[in-house]
Amino acid sequence: MDEKKILIIDDDPHLLMGLTARLKANGYRVVSATDAISAIAVALKETPDLVILDLGLPAGDGLLVLARIKGLAALAGTPVIVLSARDPSGSEKRALDAGAIAFFQKPPDNHEFLGAIRQALGETIALSSFLKT
Amino acid sequence: MNSDVPGRVDASEYCPPAIQSATFISSQGDESSSIELSPKLRADLLDLDAWGEILTTYSRSMRVAVALTDSQGRLLGECHNPQPVWKLVNGAAPVGGAGCPFCITTHLPCTAVVAALQGGEAVMVRDQAGLTHVAVPLLLGKQRLGAIIAGQVFDRYPEPLSMRRVAKESGVSAQQLWEVARRQVPISRTILLASGDLLCTLGQAFLLQRYGTIIEAELGRTNRRYRLLVDGVRDYALFTMDLDGRVTSWNGGAESMFGYVVAEIVGQNFSCIFTPEDIASHVPEKQLHQALQGGRAEDEGWRVRRNQQHFWANVNITPLLEDAGPDRGFAIIMQDVTERRRVAMVLEETRQERVRMQETFLSHVSHELRTPLTAIHFFMTNVLDGVTGDLTPQQHEHLSLALDNVKQLKDMVRDLLDITRVETLKLTVEPEQASAAKLVAEVLSTCRTNAALKNITLRSDVAPGLPFVWADPSRVRQIIINLIDNGIKFSPERGTLTVGIRRAEDVGFLRLWVSDAGCGISPGNREIIFDRLAQVRSSVEVSRSGLGLGLFISRELVSRQGGRIWVESKLGHGSTFYFTLPVFSLAKLCARVLTPQNLDGGSVSLITVDVAAIEGSDQANIVPKIRKILGGCIHSGQDVLLPAMSDVEPVRTFFIVACTDLSGFNAIAKRIGRGFQNFDSASTLEPVICSTTLVVGAGGSREEKIIEVTARIDQLIQAHLLNEERDSNG
Numbered sequence: 001m002d003e004k005k006i007l008i009i010d011d012d013p014h015l016l017m018g019l020t021a022r023l024k025a026n027g028y029r030v031v032s033a034t035d036a037i038s039a040i041a042v043a044l045k046e047t048p049d050l051v052i053l054d055l056g057l058p059a060g061d062g063l064l065v066l067a068r069i070k071g072l073a074a075l076a077g078t079p080v081i082v083l084s085a086r087d088p089s090g091s092e093k094r095a096l097d098a099g100a101i102a103f104f105q106k107p108p109d110n111h112e113f114l115g116a117i118r119q120a121l122g123e124t125i126a127l128s129s130f131l132k133t
Numbered sequence: 134m135n136s137d138v139p140g141r142v143d144a145s146e147y148c149p150p151a152i153q154s155a156t157f158i159s160s161q162g163d164e165s166s167s168i169e170l171s172p173k174l175r176a177d178l179l180d181l182d183a184w185g186e187i188l189t190t191y192s193r194s195m196r197v198a199v200a201l202t203d204s205q206g207r208l209l210g211e212c213h214n215p216q217p218v219w220k221l222v223n224g225a226a227p228v229g230g231a232g233c234p235f236c237i238t239t240h241l242p243c244t245a246v247v248a249a250l251q252g253g254e255a256v257m258v259r260d261q262a263g264l265t266h267v268a269v270p271l272l273l274g275k276q277r278l279g280a281i282i283a284g285q286v287f288d289r290y291p292e293p294l295s296m297r298r299v300a301k302e303s304g305v306s307a308q309q310l311w312e313v314a315r316r317q318v319p320i321s322r323t324i325l326l327a328s329g330d331l332l333c334t335l336g337q338a339f340l341l342q343r344y345g346t347i348i349e350a351e352l353g354r355t356n357r358r359y360r361l362l363v364d365g366v367r368d369y370a371l372f373t374m375d376l377d378g379r380v381t382s383w384n385g386g387a388e389s390m391f392g393y394v395v396a397e398i399v400g401q402n403f404s405c406i407f408t409p410e411d412i413a414s415h416v417p418e419k420q421l422h423q424a425l426q427g428g429r430a431e432d433e434g435w436r437v438r439r440n441q442q443h444f445w446a447n448v449n450i451t452p453l454l455e456d457a458g459p460d461r462g463f464a465i466i467m468q469d470v471t472e473r474r475r476v477a478m479v480l481e482e483t484r485q486e487r488v489r490m491q492e493t494f495l496s497h498v499s500h501e502l503r504t505p506l507t508a509i510h511f512f513m514t515n516v517l518d519g520v521t522g523d524l525t526p527q528q529h530e531h532l533s534l535a536l537d538n539v540k541q542l543k544d545m546v547r548d549l550l551d552i553t554r555v556e557t558l559k560l561t562v563e564p565e566q567a568s569a570a571k572l573v574a575e576v577l578s579t580c581r582t583n584a585a586l587k588n589i590t591l592r593s594d595v596a597p598g599l600p601f602v603w604a605d606p607s608r609v610r611q612i613i614i615n616l617i618d619n620g621i622k623f624s625p626e627r628g629t630l631t632v633g634i635r636r637a638e639d640v641g642f643l644r645l646w647v648s649d650a651g652c653g654i655s656p657g658n659r660e661i662i663f664d665r666l667a668q669v670r671s672s673v674e675v676s677r678s679g680l681g682l683g684l685f686i687s688r689e690l691v692s693r694q695g696g697r698i699w700v701e702s703k704l705g706h707g708s709t710f711y712f713t714l715p716v717f718s719l720a721k722l723c724a725r726v727l728t729p730q731n732l733d734g735g736s737v738s739l740i741t742v743d744v745a746a747i748e749g750s751d752q753a754n755i756v757p758k759i760r761k762i763l764g765g766c767i768h769s770g771q772d773v774l775l776p777a778m779s780d781v782e783p784v785r786t787f788f789i790v791a792c793t794d795l796s797g798f799n800a801i802a803k804r805i806g807r808g809f810q811n812f813d814s815a816s817t818l819e820p821v822i823c824s825t826t827l828v829v830g831a832g833g834s835r836e837e838k839i840i841e842v843t844a845r846i847d848q849l850i851q852a853h854l855l856n857e858e859r860d861s862n863g
Contacts, residue, residue, distance in 0.1 A: 012504055018511030025520040056500070085503035087496060087550060089561060106503045107510035107543060110518075 004121050005029040007048035009039040009065060010083070011058055015106075019052070026114065036060030040068050043075055050120050053100070055084035055091060063098055070099040079120040083108060179203055179271070179279050181210040188281065198284040204277050206246045242266040242284060249280050370467040373453065378402050378421055381462060390469055392439030403465070406436045408443065424450040424463060433470070445471040492553040499546045506546070510539055537582050544614070548682045555689045562605045562693045566717045566776040569602045569609070569634050569643055570595045576613045577632060583618070588626050591617070594633035601717035602643055608690045609714065612698075615683035616647035616710045623651035623708075637713050641721075642696060648709035654702040662700065663688045687712070720843040723773050723790045727839050731792050732829050738798055739846050740789040741853055742805060743821040756784050762812055763787055766804040778850050786857060788850055798824040825849055 006023055010016055011034045020030045031046045033039040035058040043051065051069065055062035062084065069075045082095040085106040092103040102116045184201050192199035201209045248256040249268035257267045264285040271278040363371050363384045370387035374380050379402055383395045391398075391406055398405075404417040411417070411434070424430035429451050436446040449466045513536050515521055517529065524532070554560040577591050584591050602609075613632065620630045628650045637644035654662060663684050684698075691698040695715045702708035720727065731737050744759060763774050772791035777784050793801060802822045809820050827845055829838045 012508060014508035015504070015511060018508055018515060021520055022511060022515050022518075025515070025518075085500045085507065087499070089554075106507035107539070108507075110514050 003027065003029045004049040005031065005046060006050045006052060006117070007039075007043055007046060008032045008052045009034075009036075009042075009057065009062070010052070010054040011035060011056075012054075022110075022114075023117075028117075034058070036062070036065050039065050040072075043069060043078070044072070047074065048078060050117060051078055051080045052117075053080050053082050053084075055082060055086050055095070063094060066095065066098045066100060081116060081120060083113070179209055185210075192283070200282050200284075201279060202246055202250075202282065203279045204250060206243070206250055206280065209279065242268075242282060246280050246282050249282075250277055253277060368468065371465070372398075372403075373462055373464050374403055375462040376421075378404065378417060378463075387467070390438070390444075390467065391436075406438075408435050408437055411435075420448075420450055421463060424452050428452065433474075436467070444469050445474045488553065492550075495549050495553050499550050502542070502546050506539060506542060510536075513539065533582060534586070541583075541618075544611075547611075548686055551686045551689075552682050555686065560686075560689055560693065562608050562690065564603050564605050564694060566601045566778075567604055567606045567609070568599075569604075569645060569714060570599055572606055572609050573613060573632050573634060573645070576610055576617065580614065580617045580621075584621055584630065587621060587624065587628075589621055589624050590627075590629045592629055592631040594631050596633075596635050599634060599636065599643060602714040603717040603722070604694045604714045605690075608694065612687045612690055612712060613645065613647065615687045616712075619683060619710070620647050620649035620651065620708075624649045625651065639713070641716055641718070642713040643716060644711055644713050646709050646711045648707060650707040653704040653706055654700060654708050655704055659700050659702060663698070718843075719775075719846060720839050722775065723843065723846070724839075725771060726773055726790050726792050727842055729835050729838070732827075732838050732842060735826060735828055736792055736794045736797070737827045737842065738791050738793050738824045739827060739849055740791055740793075740798065740801065740822065740824045742787040742789070743823075743857070744785055744787070744818050745821070758812065759787065759809075759818075762808040763789065763805065766801055766808050767791055775850075778854065786853060788853075790846060793824075794826065795824070 004027075006028045008016055008019060008023075008030060009032070010019075013034070016032050016034070020032065023030050031042060031048065033042040037059045039053075039057070053062050053066060057065065062082065066080055066082070069078065069080060080100045082091075082100045082103045083106060084091060084095075084103070088103060088105050095103045101120055104113050104116070179201065181201060188199045188201065191197075203209055242258065245256045245258040245266050245268035249270045253270050253272060255267060255269045257265060259265050266282060266284045268280050268282045270280050366384060366386045367389060368386060370390040371384040372380055372387045373382045379400055380398050383393070383398050387398075388394055393401075402417075404412050407417050416434075420430050420432060429449070431450075432446075432448040434446065434448070435443045436448075437443055447468045447470045451464045451466075453462050453464055513532055516524065517532050517536065551560055573593060573595060577593055581591060617630060617632065624630060631648045632646070633648075634643055634645050636642075688698050691712045691714075696713035698710065698712040700708055700710050715721075726737055742763060760774065767774060767789055768791070772789060772793070775788040775790060778786075778788060789801075791797070791801065802824075805820060805822055809818055812818075827842050829841050833841070
């Protein structure tokens with residue numbers, strides 16, 4: 001299966017629409033969830049290769065979602081990029097400490113953001129190939 | 134000099150009326166003591182009854198006429214006037230001529246009094262009759278109280294009229310009587326002169342004797358007044374203690390502040406007014422010690438009343454060491470500032486609450502603004518990047534401009550939060566080794582579209598071969614963009630804006646500037662523009678305004694990076710904004726390691742950590758994590774983890790300048806190994822750790838040694854990086 005699957009967890013339908021269009025154009029499959037509770041269910045069902053996570057979510061904070069993902073064996077290895085309107089001072093460190101691989105403040109610089117997504121998906125390959133050797 | 138005057142009154146000697154001789158006799162004025170005398174005290178010192186005995190005794194033994202005057206020369210009383218030398222009228226002033234108490238025939242004696250009072254010296258005059266008069270000023274310190282005048286008399290000299298009557302009654306001829314009279318000689322002038330000194334001494338002795346008692350009485354009254362003052366003060370506790378801290382006096386204010394009366398507290402140690410915690414940690418003793426050491430001690434803190442109620446006191450302790458003996462100790466002034474403190478705390482809480490609310494509000498607003506901005510951003514970039522299909526060139530141009538405006542909005546939202554952070558001191562700056570030239574080039578390329586809107590040309594004037602700066606790249610970008618945006622805003626259409634970099638006059642800094650040919654800034658506004666929400670009034674009319682926060686935030690950002698910002702401008706001829714950034718220097722960065730002791734002790738090492746496996750992995754995320762691990766393995770505040778020493782990516786080597794020798798290095802290496810293992814349990818990163826001890830030659834100044842060592846570090850690093858490059862290529 002060549003197409004990587006990305007799960008976007010964000011409650012803003014317009015963001016979902018815009019970002020989904022861009023990611024699809026870049027050759028990814030995209031699934032989405034719009035609140036903290038369904039996010040875990042969707043993640044478990046879809047087992048995405050990458051999660052893009054907003055922090056301010058209905059029915060629970062994004063950091064809780066992040067902790068759940070990292071706490072579930074089936075999802076713990078999935079890289080999570082946080083994309084939040086929150087200020088990086090404070091939130092960035094908390095997100096990284098909780099296991100996110102990157103933090104972007106909305107609106108992100110496209111070049112950096114898409115680059116990080118590419119790298120995150122590439123990194124999983126690189127690390128797994130390291131583990132095999 | 135034969136001082137004896139012929140015993141005969143020669144008519145020729147009565148004229149002319151002039152001072153025939155004047156001799157100044159030294160007087161012992163005590164220059165050092167000067168005291169302000171009240172009129173009452175002055176009168177007291179010239180009390181004639183007290184002088185009476187002295188002067189009468191003196192005049193009898195000297196056989197002279199003596200009188201006392203006040204400081205105006207007014208006669209205070211006649212002490213001894215055996216012959217009618219003077220026409221002494223009590224209270225009369227020395228006016229000369231008729232009505233003058235001293236002048237029957239001439240005004241010479243009164244001249245002597247006036248001269249003595251004015252000159253402060255004894256004055257002797259000789260009148261037409263050949264009689265000598267000595268006026269001695271009475272001095273108390275520098276004060277002239279009055280004068281004593283002593284006048285020569287002819288002993289038993291017959292008055293001419295009565296002589297005639299006697300001659301008639303006795304049946305002798307006037308000529309015979311005159312012969313008798315001629316044998317009566319006047320008092321020797323020499324004796325009188327010599328006695329001038331005696332008179333002075335007598336006067337001084339008397340005054341000093343009286344001075345002493347009177348001043349003592351005065352002091353007594355002063356002490357009473359002070360006591361009344363001290364006791365009357367109610368808002369302050371004033372008390373004294375001996376050197377051990379036992380209370381020796383206690384005023385009314387202290388009584389009402391603490392609730393102890395004098396009888397209870399005097400003799401007690403003052404620690405009873407402290408809280409039990411302060412007593413346990415020896416605060417009272419420490420304060421006395423501090424007052425003795427420093428000459429005074431000040432404190433604000435809790436104190437305890439007799440009823441165990443606490444209050445917040447402002448305390449001032451002064452040691453009293455002027456006197457030897459039992460009066461040595463401390464004076465304490467204390468004020469109850471509980472209410473003042475409460476008000477100050479409420480004010481501070483209100484201020485903090487306001488800033489907190491402002492921050493909460495702004496961070497909410499910022500969050501809410503960012504959400505729609507993000508949707509706009511994604512839709513626009515999708516369209517621009519052709520995700521939704523091809524665009525006409527014009528559509529592309531218009532959308533690009535729209536996207537630039539989105540970026541501007543994004544910057545404004547960031548400014549809104551920054552401004553609050555300035556107040557809450559949360560504005561963060563993370564300096565690193567950076568190329569200012571590269572930053573300027575990046576900024577210029579992003580600002581070109583905005584400038585093109587007004588047909589403004591952006592020019593770069595960057596000197597070649599500039600050193601790296603030690604600054605936060607994103608913050609420097611923010612500053613330059615602020616300045617360029619300002620320049621564009623105030624520049625005329627088709628103007629030119631120049632961004633430049635040169636070395637600053639201070640070699641430790643680079644100077645960056647943005648100059649425009651706009652309307653300029655008047656001298657009065659050149660400081661104001663850096664203030665918060667400042668926008669020079671007319672500027673609003675010139676162009677659309679931003680938030681007016683740019684320069685304020687820029688100033689904060691520049692000063693937090695160690696530089697300064699200023700503007701030079703000429704009205705109508707444009708402005709140039711300058712700011713400085715510190716040059717990156719290995720020596721400065723490592724200053725805390727490169728101390729003389731460390732250098733001489735051979736305990737400075739360069740540790741290199743090579744992490745081979747970074748290649749291929751997500752280094753953007755791994756490098757910061759590795760730096761974090763390394764940061765945790767070294768002695769923070771002492772050892773220095775160097776920034777990336779080349780712009781070659783991926784970063785694979787990390788350098789540490791540490792204060793350590795070989796055994797210390799082994800410990801650090803072990804810690805680093807463990808740190809990596811915890812982070813990366815699969816051990817894929819495999820750090821290789823080496824150390825080089827840096828040794829400097831003996832001799833040379835500290836600066837020379839530091840230059841030598843940093844050059845060596847630089848050399849080692851470059852060699853290492855070169856090897857690494859060869860390895861990866863080969």
